[in-house]
Amino acid sequence: MIQVLLWAPVVVGLVCFVVPRQGIRAVSVAGALGVLVLGIVLVAGFDTDTAGLQHPVDEEWIPDLGVRYQLGVDGISVFLVLLTTLLWSAATLYSAFRPPERPRSYFFMLGLAETGVLGAFVAQDLLLFVLFFDLMLIPFYFLVGQWGGRDRVAATLKMVVYTLVGSLLMLVAAIATAILVSEQTGELSFSLSYLQANVLSEGSQYWIFWFFAAAFLVKMPAFLVHGWMPDAYRAMPIPVIAVFSGVLAKVGAYGFLRVVLPTFPDATTEFQEVVMVIALASIVYGSVMAFTQTNVRLVAGFSSLAQLGFITLGIFALRPDGADGAVLQMVNHGLVVAPTFLIIGLLAERSGTEDLREMGGMAMRAPVLAALFLIVTLATLAMPGSSNFIGEFFILIGTFQSKLVYAVIALIGTPLAAFYAIRLYQRTMHNRLPDGVESREISLRDGLVLGSLVACIVALALYPGLILERGEASVEEVLQPEVVANE
Amino acid sequence: MSFQAPDIDYAGLSPVIALTAGLCVVLLAGLVGRERQRWVVSGLAIVVLATAAGLLIWQWGANKDLVEGALRLDDLAIAISLMVVTAAAFAVPLLLREPAAEERHGDILALLLCSTLGMVLLAQAQNLISLFVSLELLSVPLYVMCGAALRRASSLESGLKYLIVGSVGSATLLYGLAFIYGASGSTDFAAIARGIADRGLAEDPLVLIGIALAVTGLAFKVSLAPFHQWTPDVYEGAPTPVTAFMSVATKAAAFCVFVRLFEVALEPSVDTWQPALAAVAVVSMLIGNIGALGQDSLKRLLGYSGVAQGGYIAVGLVVAIQNGLESLVFYLAAYTLMNLAAFAVITIRERDTPFGDDIRAVEGLGGERPELAWPLTISMLALAGLPGTTGFIGKLFLIEAAVEGDYTWLGVAIVVGTMISLAYYLRVLAAVWMRPAATPVAGEKAPAIAGGAPEADVVAVTPPRGTRCMLIIVPTIVVAAATVVFGIYPDPLVDWASEAGESLGLVL
Numbered sequence: 001m002i003q004v005l006l007w008a009p010v011v012v013g014l015v016c017f018v019v020p021r022q023g024i025r026a027v028s029v030a031g032a033l034g035v036l037v038l039g040i041v042l043v044a045g046f047d048t049d050t051a052g053l054q055h056p057v058d059e060e061w062i063p064d065l066g067v068r069y070q071l072g073v074d075g076i077s078v079f080l081v082l083l084t085t086l087l088w089s090a091a092t093l094y095s096a097f098r099p100p101e102r103p104r105s106y107f108f109m110l111g112l113a114e115t116g117v118l119g120a121f122v123a124q125d126l127l128l129f130v131l132f133f134d135l136m137l138i139p140f141y142f143l144v145g146q147w148g149g150r151d152r153v154a155a156t157l158k159m160v161v162y163t164l165v166g167s168l169l170m171l172v173a174a175i176a177t178a179i180l181v182s183e184q185t186g187e188l189s190f191s192l193s194y195l196q197a198n199v200l201s202e203g204s205q206y207w208i209f210w211f212f213a214a215a216f217l218v219k220m221p222a223f224l225v226h227g228w229m230p231d232a233y234r235a236m237p238i239p240v241i242a243v244f245s246g247v248l249a250k251v252g253a254y255g256f257l258r259v260v261l262p263t264f265p266d267a268t269t270e271f272q273e274v275v276m277v278i279a280l281a282s283i284v285y286g287s288v289m290a291f292t293q294t295n296v297r298l299v300a301g302f303s304s305l306a307q308l309g310f311i312t313l314g315i316f317a318l319r320p321d322g323a324d325g326a327v328l329q330m331v332n333h334g335l336v337v338a339p340t341f342l343i344i345g346l347l348a349e350r351s352g353t354e355d356l357r358e359m360g361g362m363a364m365r366a367p368v369l370a371a372l373f374l375i376v377t378l379a380t381l382a383m384p385g386s387s388n389f390i391g392e393f394f395i396l397i398g399t400f401q402s403k404l405v406y407a408v409i410a411l412i413g414t415p416l417a418a419f420y421a422i423r424l425y426q427r428t429m430h431n432r433l434p435d436g437v438e439s440r441e442i443s444l445r446d447g448l449v450l451g452s453l454v455a456c457i458v459a460l461a462l463y464p465g466l467i468l469e470r471g472e473a474s475v476e477e478v479l480q481p482e483v484v485a486n487e
Numbered sequence: 488m489s490f491q492a493p494d495i496d497y498a499g500l501s502p503v504i505a506l507t508a509g510l511c512v513v514l515l516a517g518l519v520g521r522e523r524q525r526w527v528v529s530g531l532a533i534v535v536l537a538t539a540a541g542l543l544i545w546q547w548g549a550n551k552d553l554v555e556g557a558l559r560l561d562d563l564a565i566a567i568s569l570m571v572v573t574a575a576a577f578a579v580p581l582l583l584r585e586p587a588a589e590e591r592h593g594d595i596l597a598l599l600l601c602s603t604l605g606m607v608l609l610a611q612a613q614n615l616i617s618l619f620v621s622l623e624l625l626s627v628p629l630y631v632m633c634g635a636a637l638r639r640a641s642s643l644e645s646g647l648k649y650l651i652v653g654s655v656g657s658a659t660l661l662y663g664l665a666f667i668y669g670a671s672g673s674t675d676f677a678a679i680a681r682g683i684a685d686r687g688l689a690e691d692p693l694v695l696i697g698i699a700l701a702v703t704g705l706a707f708k709v710s711l712a713p714f715h716q717w718t719p720d721v722y723e724g725a726p727t728p729v730t731a732f733m734s735v736a737t738k739a740a741a742f743c744v745f746v747r748l749f750e751v752a753l754e755p756s757v758d759t760w761q762p763a764l765a766a767v768a769v770v771s772m773l774i775g776n777i778g779a780l781g782q783d784s785l786k787r788l789l790g791y792s793g794v795a796q797g798g799y800i801a802v803g804l805v806v807a808i809q810n811g812l813e814s815l816v817f818y819l820a821a822y823t824l825m826n827l828a829a830f831a832v833i834t835i836r837e838r839d840t841p842f843g844d845d846i847r848a849v850e851g852l853g854g855e856r857p858e859l860a861w862p863l864t865i866s867m868l869a870l871a872g873l874p875g876t877t878g879f880i881g882k883l884f885l886i887e888a889a890v891e892g893d894y895t896w897l898g899v900a901i902v903v904g905t906m907i908s909l910a911y912y913l914r915v916l917a918a919v920w921m922r923p924a925a926t927p928v929a930g931e932k933a934p935a936i937a938g939g940a941p942e943a944d945v946v947a948v949t950p951p952r953g954t955r956c957m958l959i960i961v962p963t964i965v966v967a968a969a970t971v972v973f974g975i976y977p978d979p980l981v982d983w984a985s986e987a988g989e990s991l992g993l994v995l
Contacts, residue, residue, distance in 0.1 A: 062880070064813070064981055065887055102854065127883070131874040138873055141913070145921040146853070153921045161909055168902045172886060175898065179890045 002055040002071050005038045005081070006118050009088070013111025016104050025096040028107040032085075032092035035114070039085035046078050051473035053124060054078075061128075066178060066188035070124040075474030076257055076327055077121045079467050080250060083334045084121065086456065087246045088114045091239035093449045094342055100147050100237075113139035113243070120251050126174045126259065127190040133215070133251065134167050140244065148235040155228075155235035162228040166215035173211030177263070180204050195263050199481070202266045209267035212260050213275065219252035220308040223282040233301040238345030241297065245304050246338035250330045253311045257323065257478055261315070265481030268318070275316045276399075276406050282309030284409075287416035291423065294356045296344045299424050300337060303380065306413060307333045313410055314395030318482040320475055322398020327471040328464060329391030335460065336379045336388065339453045343373050346446060347428055351437040356424070361433030369442040370429050372454050379457050381421040382414065387460040394468075499553045499560045502542040502568065502607060509535025510600035517593010525592045529579050532596045536576040536603070543568050550990055556675055558611040559747075562990035566816055566983065567610040567743040570823045574736040575603040577827050577966070580958040581728035581834050587636030588726075595635060598628040599732065606740035613751075615664045615674040618744055622660070622708070625740060626653050629733055633725040645724025652707065652717040660704025666697030667752070676752035689755040698753060698760050702767070705748075708741040711767050711801060712774035715794045719778070722790035727837055727844065730786055731830030734793050735823045742800060742819060750807050750991065757808070765805045765897055771798030772904035779911045785833050786844045788911060789826070792870060795908060796822055799901055802885050806892030813981075813988035814884035820980060821877035821973070824966045825869040831963040832863040835956070842925065846915065851924025858960055860919050862967035869970045871912040872905050876974035880981075 012031030016024050047054060053072030061069040073081060092110060100106045116136025123129040137160055144156040174190065181198050182188040189195070200208070218225045233241060261268050286306030293299045311333070314326030344354070346369065351359050363370035382388040392414065399407035433439055442450065460466065497504070513531050517524060543565050550561040578599060582588055588595045605625025612618040630653060634646020668674055670693040671682030688694050703714060710718040722730045749760060775795025782788040800822070803815030832852075833844055836859070842848040852860040869878035882901060889898035973980045 062977055062981060064985060065883065105853070105857075131879070134879075135874040138868065138875070141916075142920060145917060153917050156921075157910075157913055157917065160913060161906070164909055165906050168905055171883075172890075172898055172902050175883070175887050175890055176895065179887065 001038065001042070002073065002122055003057060005035060005042065005085075006071065006115060006122060008035050008038070009111040009114035009118070010108075011111075013108035016107045016111075021103070024103045024107060025099065028111070029089075029092055029096050031111065032089040032114075036085040036089045039082040042073065043078055043082050046073075046075075046470055048075075048470050049473070051075065051477040056124070058124075061125075065127070065190075066182070067127045067190050068125050070128065070191055071122045072124045073122055075471040076478070077254070078470065079327070079331050080121050080247075080254060080334075081118060083250075083331050084114065084117050084243075084247050086453075087243050087334060087338045090338060090342065090449050090453055091243045094239045094242070094345075094446070095237075097445050102146070105142070106147060109139040109142050110240075113143065117243075117247055117251065121254065124192050125190050126178065126192055126195060126263075129192075129255075129259065130167065130171050130174050133170070133219075133255070134164065136248065136251075137163055137167075140240070140248075143240045144232065144236050147237045147240070149237070150235065151231065152235040155231040159228040159232040162225070163215075163218055166218035166225075169211045170215035173208045176204070177208055192259070192263070199263070199265065202270075205264040205267035206270065209260065209264045209271060212255070212264070213271075216252040216255040216260070217278065219255075220249050220282075220312070221252075221305060222278050222308065222312065223285045223305070224278070226282075226305055229301055229305065230298055233297050234295065238341060238348075242338040242341040245301065245341060246334040249304060249308055250311075250334060253308065253315060253326065253330055256312070256315050257327070257475075261318075262478050262481065268316075269482055272316050272318060273403070276313060276403060279309045279312035279316065280406060280409050282306060282312070283413040284416075287413055287420060290420040291416065296347065296354050296356055296359070296424065296428065297341070299356065299420060300340050300344060303417065303420055304333070304337055306417065307337075310392060310395055310410065310413065313406065314398055317395070317398035317402045318479060319398040319401045320472070320479055321394050321401065323475045323479055324468055324471055325391045325394025325396075325398060327475060328387065328467050329395060331467055332379070332386075332388045332391050332457075332460065335453065335457050336376055339372070339376045339450055339457075340380065342446075342450060342453075343369070343376065346442065350440055351434075356427045358434055359428045359437060360431035361429070361437065362439050363429040364433055365439040366441045368447060372442070372447075372450050373425060373429060375454050375457060377421045377425040379461070381418040385461060387457070387464045390464045390468075493555075496551065496553055499546060499549060499551055502539045502546070503604065505535065505539045505542055506600060506604040506607060509538070510597050510604060513600060514593060514597035517591070517597065524590065525583060525588075528593045528596050529583055532579050532600060533576060535600060536572050536579070539603075539607070540569060540572045540576075543572070548986075552613070553611070554617075557614040557617040558608065559613040560611055562987040563743065563746070563812075563816070564607075564611040566987035567739050567819070568607045570739045570820055571603055571606040571610070571736045574732050574739075574823060574827060575599055577831070577962055578728045578732040580956075580962060581731060581831060582726075583958060584838065584956065585726055585728055585834075586838075587639070587642065589637075591635075595632065598632050602626075602628040602632070602732075603736070606736055609740045610743040612744055613676050613747060615668060615676075615679075618748065619657075619661060619664060622741075622744070623657060625737065626657065626708075629653075629729075629737070632729045633721060633733075635729065636726050639724075641724040642726060643724075645721045648717055648724075649721045652721075656704050656707025656714070658704075659700050659707070663697045663700025663702075663704055666693055666700065670694045670697060671752075676747060679752040680754050683753070684755045690759065694753075694756055695759060698756060699763075701748065701753075702760065702763060705741060705745050706767060709738050709745065709797050709801075710790075710794055711797050712771040712794055713767075715771065715774065715797075718794055719782075719787040719790035722793075723784055723786045723844070727786065727830060727834040730789075731827055731834070734789065734830065735826050738793070738797060738800070739819045739823065742804065742815065745804055746807060746812065746815070746991070749804070750812075761805055764801060765894060768798045768801035768805060768897065769900045771795060771801065772900055773798075773907075776904050776907040776911075779908070782911070783846050784844050785829075785846055785849070785915070788846075788915070789829060789833075792908065792911070793826070795904055796870070798904065799882065799885055802889050802894070802897045802901060805897065806888050806894055808892075810988070811885075811888040811892060812991060813985045814881070814888045816987045817877075817884050817980060817984035818881035820984065821869065821881040821970070824970045824973075825866045825876070825878060828862045828866040828963050828967045828970065829870070831959055831966075832859050832866075835859060835959060840925075846918050847925040849915065850918045850922045852918075853920035855924055858964065862963045863919060864916055865967040865970050867912040867915050869974070871909055874974070875971060877970050877977065877980070878974070880974055880977045 119132030290302035608621035636642035779791035869876035
């Protein structure tokens with residue numbers, strides 16, 4: 001089943017090339033929804049009690065290199081898979097209502113991207129993970145470069161070069177890891193469980209750790225390596241930015257949990273504080289930038305950067321509570337940032353601008369849109385009662401337990417989030433309606449897309465245990481080496 | 488006293504015989520009938536190449552010495568020969584409407600087959616004499632083919648430049664071979680190795696000078712930096728189908744003899760030449776990738792990219808003893824597939840647009856001609872080593888071989904080179920997909936023809952529009968598809984490459 005889930009999107013994308021022109025949208029929407037159903041079935045059938053892999057697939061792929069085609073989901077990845085399928089369905093629907101030029105290639109690229117992301121989440125072989133990690137960039141290069149806004153070609157080139165440089169370094173590091181391990185054990189294998197059972201010597205871990213960390217931090221992006229983000233976010237088409245910021249950013253954080261923590265435990269403990277400092281810097285910098293930007297996309301983009309800082313902080317607290325919160329927060333953030341961008345798209349359609357200063361008064365004749373946006377905003381700023389609140393709470397508990405000072409500084413991020421999230425809402429929805437801006441209610445079709453995403457936010461707020469319970473066992477396993485080291 | 492007839496292994500020689508006979512037939516067929524000549528000789532050439540390929544496959548696994556040990560037909564030779572034959576067969580339809588051929592298709596195709604014959608022999612060469620003779624046999628026809636577009640000054644320049652530089656390379660190589668012979672007292676590769684080892688000459692200046700000159704000479708042929716300067720100019724000037732052929736076939740054959748000469752004959756001096764070749768590899772990657780950055784001419788761009796790719800392949804050569812040979816063969820095969828697709832697209836666009844091989848020729852291709860845009864896209868992504876293509880798997884093999892052979896820094900160099908290369912490969916893709924089709928500015932003329940000779944310009948015809956030549960497009964799509972298929976399911980190609988690699992008996 002996991003195989004079908006993984007390959008269905010790209011197959012549907014290929015089918016788009018052969019169906020007649022008017023059927024393309026129907027086929028791709030049906031495909032995306034079908035994959036979503038598979039994702040739901042995967043979660044529903046998930047066994048909560050074990051930490052191990054479920055639905056494992058293990059076959060030879062390139063025996064000469066010790067690369068295996070190994071897939072599986074555990075408590076950490078299963079919800080990220082579901083999030084991916086959900087956001088891709090939303091993005092596909094949103095795109096289908098606004099038919100792009102050259103729809104065949106567009107929907108093919110969208111499908112290829114989904115396969116790439118899902119592959120990164122379910123791969124259990126280090127090299128397979130790296131492969132999917134690189135692969136997902138190709139469709140985004142084309143999606144941004146062909147269907148993006150102003151300066152798209154330069155922006156997409158910058159994005160691809162930044163992220164590929166990171167992931168190519170990761171490729172070398174992955175190969176070096178496997179070969180160094182094989183020199184100890186005599187067997188060449190990239191299987192994650194094998195690499196985690198035979199840990200490298202400390203000295204090698206130290207340099208390899210940074211190769212991986214670089215790739216993941218660029219992808220998120222974290223402070224200092226976020227240079228590609230503003231340009232790329234300005235140029236991306238709305239549905240693409242929704243999935244990009246909703247899911248791709250999480251792949252970086254997920255990579256830390258899946259690869260770095262269990263495979264390089266000594267290096268992780270050694271560099272814990274360095275990464276935490278980067279995370280704190282991301283929180284503060286992202287929040288301040290989000291507060292000062294006037295482009296609505298960049299407000300959301302920098303807020304994303306701050307949120308990813310929180311997630312990184314939770315992971316590198318190296319406590320089960322922190323990591324649990326981080327897993328929950330990954331899903332939460334994906335669920336709020338995607339509708340935020342979709343709403344931004346709707347607002348831009350109504351006002352003809354993406355400048356916060358020229359917007360306003362949109363709530364006048366669009367109460368439903370305003371209500372949906374308000375829920376999303378409150379979730380973004382982690383209002384008590386929202387699931388984001390619980391996620392941040394766990395992250396901070398974990399951080400308090402391990403490094404008190406960092407937790408105190410991170411607390412600053414929370415009120416700042418309230419500032420920028422409410423500012424975004426107020427400036428667009430309230431105030432006087434400027435000339436040329438039309439206050440129009442959300443259409444039924446868009447309402448359906450947004451409404452279901454918001455419903456997920458609300459549902460998760462009522463029952464965050466859905467994720468916490470399933471993630472717990474896996475998170476503890478991932479953190480095992482570090483916890484042992486701490487004691 | 489009875490005369491002992493030499494024992495001739497006709498089965499082993501059959502591919503060579505087929506090519507030799509075929510090239511005579513094609514040459515003669517070119518003399519009769521001008522009307523249908525083009526189709527007749529092209530068909531004949533394809534038949535000859537297909538026969539040769541069939542015979543080569545038939546001999547797979549034979550692993551035997553031929554002609555008293557002057558040639559060795561092993562799986563490595565066959566694998567390389569198959570790449571060469573594929574490239575030649577691919578060039579035949581490209582040449583079909585080549586303006587440079589001008590009703591002289593018989594001559595051109597005979598030259599192509601002659602060069603192919605030289606490469607097939609070179610891949611089998613196991614003796615200094617057969618090495619040099621087959622190297623010349625492959626080079627001389629190429630000099631002529633590069634200058635085949637008689638009405639274009641740049642083509643003549645290309646042919647002449649290649650002739651001069653190539654001759655210097657050959658002379659250098661020959662000089663180096665003489666030193667090696669002088670030191671070891673033998674021309675046979677295995678005997679050279681024994682001679683050097685027995686006499687303890689591994690570090691002797693005589694051998695070292697020989698090695699240095701041989702590396703230089705062969706580096707000229709495979710265009711490794713710093714002996715690459717001719718490459719972009721010759722690639723740009725030569726008729727594009729010829730460039731397509733020589734960019735992949737020459738490289739494959741010359742790398743094969745590189746392997747045999749160094750891994751077999753000069754094996755005792757491995758500690759000396761390994762670092763030297765490693766340095767050449769790194770310099771090639773850097774110079775090739777940086778040189779390609781600002782190129783507007785696609786053929787020059789691919790010329791520099793070929794230098795860089797040669798650097799990657801040379802990594803396999805450096806660590807060949809530690810299973811690098813397999814990665815070398817695999818990467819050569821991958822390189823053959825991806826480069827051919829790119830050159831085929833350039834050939835078609837050159838005839839369809841007035842921009843020649845300028846990058847503007849492919850602008851807007853994505854919307855206009857998806858059947859050309861996709862193969863070019865796949866080819867560029869594969870050359871850049873992105874996952875889902877053979878380029879990725881090939882680089883993976885090379886990096887792993889490098890790390891395993893204690894040359895981790897070469898693996899890092901490959902990655903750094905790849906990063907630089909993204910800038911120009913993606914630039915081509917940006918032109919294909921993200922820019923509108925370029926329209927010629929009023930008053931801008933098509934590239935000058937005939938080097939300014941007015942009488943020749945009269946003959947010049949405007950390039951035909953909208954070449955929908957299925958004979959080119961179909962093979963192009965096939966090689967592009969193969970690039971993706973073997974990128975996802977590399978097993979068959981890997982097995983094939985590892986059998987070829989093992990046949991040299993290096994892997995212990």
